[in-house]
Amino acid sequence: DSGVTQTPxxxxxxxxxxxxxxxxxxxxDLSVYWYQQSLDQGLQFLIQYYNGEERAKGNILxxxxxxxxxxxxxxxxxxxxxxxxxxxxxxxxxxxxxTQYFGPGTRLTVL
Amino acid sequence: xxxxxQPDIHITVSEGASLExxxxxxxxxxxxxxxxxxxxxxGLQLLLKYFSGDTxxxxxxxxxxxxxxxxxxxxxxxPSVHWSDAAExxxxxxxxxxxxxxxxxxxxELSVKP
Numbered sequence: 001d002s003g004v005t006q007t008p009x010x011x012x013x014x015x016x017x018x019x020x021x022x023x024x025x026x027x028x029d030l031s032v033y034w035y036q037q038s039l040d041q042g043l044q045f046l047i048q049y050y051n052g053e054e055r056a057k058g059n060i061l062x063x064x065x066x067x068x069x070x071x072x073x074x075x076x077x078x079x080x081x082x083x084x085x086x087x088x089x090x091x092x093x094x095x096x097x098x099t100q101y102f103g104p105g106t107r108l109t110v111l
Numbered sequence: 112x113x114x115x116x117q118p119d120i121h122i123t124v125s126e127g128a129s130l131e132x133x134x135x136x137x138x139x140x141x142x143x144x145x146x147x148x149x150x151x152x153x154g155l156q157l158l159l160k161y162f163s164g165d166t167x168x169x170x171x172x173x174x175x176x177x178x179x180x181x182x183x184x185x186x187x188x189x190p191s192v193h194w195s196d197a198a199e200x201x202x203x204x205x206x207x208x209x210x211x212x213x214x215x216x217x218x219x220e221l222s223v224k225p
Contacts, residue, residue, distance in 0.1 A: 002154065002156070031211065033211075033212065033213075035213075042215060042216075042217050042218065043201065043203075043213075043215040043218075044215075045212040048210050048211065048212060050210075055211075056209055056210025056211070056212055058212060090154060090155065092155075092213075094211065098143070098162075098205075098211075099145075099157065099160055100145075100157075100205075100211075101157065102147070102154045102155040102156075102157075103154055104153065105154050
């Protein structure tokens with residue numbers, strides 16, 4: 001158990017819908033990272049927050065957004081969902097910018 | 112551009128045999144390097160990491176990796192594989208000049224024959 005929690009574990013929804021994925025980092029970790037894992041793209045970095053502020057952006061679509069709250073948990077919002085958004089979404093946390101510990105992931109299926 | 116290459120998509124070894132998984136990276140500065148393992152339906156578990164110092168690093172579950180700057184490699188090894196090691200293994204480089212994101216290789220799937 002890494003100490004990073006993600007909810008829900010599975011999410012099934014329809015195209016055009018909007019979903020929210022939630023992540024709670026390890027106790028004391030200020031950085032939260034979001035990654036997408038798909039068969040064709042592999043593991044891709046989406047976005048990073050550090051103590052509530054956006055720190056870095058990767059290959060994140062405009063339909064996707066994230067935020068980190070004062071209690072340091074983070075949410076990834078995915079809207080106008082398409083079939084191609086089906087993937088495993090991971091959250092990771094770290095103290096600053098060192099070792100990242102990953103949550104169990106949320107498997108999103110868009111039908 | 113920064114990248115990580117794992118040349119072997121799938122490897123099969125016999126239980127008890129030695130294992131080496133290859134990883135090559137491209138990164139402009141001194142890299143932070145990681146190996147993670149992912150079992151089916153599970154998240155990513157950190158096996159080991161290299162930040163600096165001794166180029167041979169020990170990890171969990173009997174794994175080790177050696178950083179070779181001249182070859183831009185960070186290969187993962189285990190002297191004797193167990194059936195429970197069957198999983199997918201990912202090498203990653205930490206892009207600390209870009210906020211700390213990890214750049215992953217495509218992964219190597221390990222199968223273990225009895």
